[in-house]
Amino acid sequence: MADPQKASALPAHGGYGISTFGGTSGLRLIYATTSLIIKVTASEGLEEMIGISFLAVGLFWVWLSWFLASHLPKWIGIATHVWQRVLTVAVFMLLMVVPFVDHIVGMRQFERLCAEETGLQIFPKVVDTKRGVETSSARELVGGTAIPISRSVSTISDLDTGEVIARYNHFSTRGGVIGGLPMLGGEHVCSIDGPRHPKYEQYRALKKQIHLTYGQPE
Structure with missing residues (x-):
């Protein structure tokens, strides 16, 4: 029989673990990248700093897009797991493409x-x-x-x-x-x-x- 305490730690979407990257893991990645920017700025130079800055902004946008896409189904009250997946993927792809459409x-x-x-x-x-x-x-x-x-x-x-x-x-x-x-x-x-x-x-x-x-x- 499953331990109730362990069961409560499972994703709230019935096994649909979509918010992992949008949570602490994503923030840790962004924090690590930001720390790297500071180190590069201090030790290397402007070109390296600009390159890492673009990487940091890109990672932040990916994290934000996934965070919004993965939480949107819950926010608007969609309970069906299939439609949660469909909406999450569709919104994520849309957010990733829209800034580059022009x-x-x-x-x-x-x-x-x-x-x-x-x-x-x-x-x-x-x-x-x-x-x-x-x-x-x-x-x-x-x-x-x-x-x-x-x-x-x-x-x-x-x-x-x-x-x-x-x-x-x-x-x-x-x-x-x-x-x-x-x-x-x-x-x-x-x-x-x-x-x-x-x-x-x-x-x-x-x-x-x-x-x-x-x-x-x-």
Whole structure:
């Protein structure tokens, strides 16, 4: 026969032990991470501190999401164990994804712009060009995107005649509000003048052909 005192220590959800991580175990993990931040800050440097800080914030959000998700069924009076599990998993997944929705959607839009609108547009007069100069327009925000995406237009002109011989787009973004934090103020960039662009060799060949320089000609 089971010991009543031991039985009382079992989870209150009829064997559905969902609140372990949301209780003292989760808090101990966060406390340990916080202590590690203090040690790293004192012994290493800023970069290590920032990295561990991101880890601490991430762990805290995971703990908070699980705490809320695991307690919500009880708070709203759901007694069926199956529905408790379903609601807990659904709410937890929702809380884990929602902070990154803008980043996920926005980066897909950014990738589409990179794939479809960063090609090198070349005009017929390029065959007569001996010297070229490249200038870039000011950045403008692209409309209808989930995250701020900037576009600037680079124009390549004949240095002797001033005629435009080529043009291409340059896109950049810092990502979403939360998803972009690991960039630490940096940017995702995409244009044909970057070595990682699939058509970079086309730009490189043009640059070599017309002895390309940058900025306004003197």
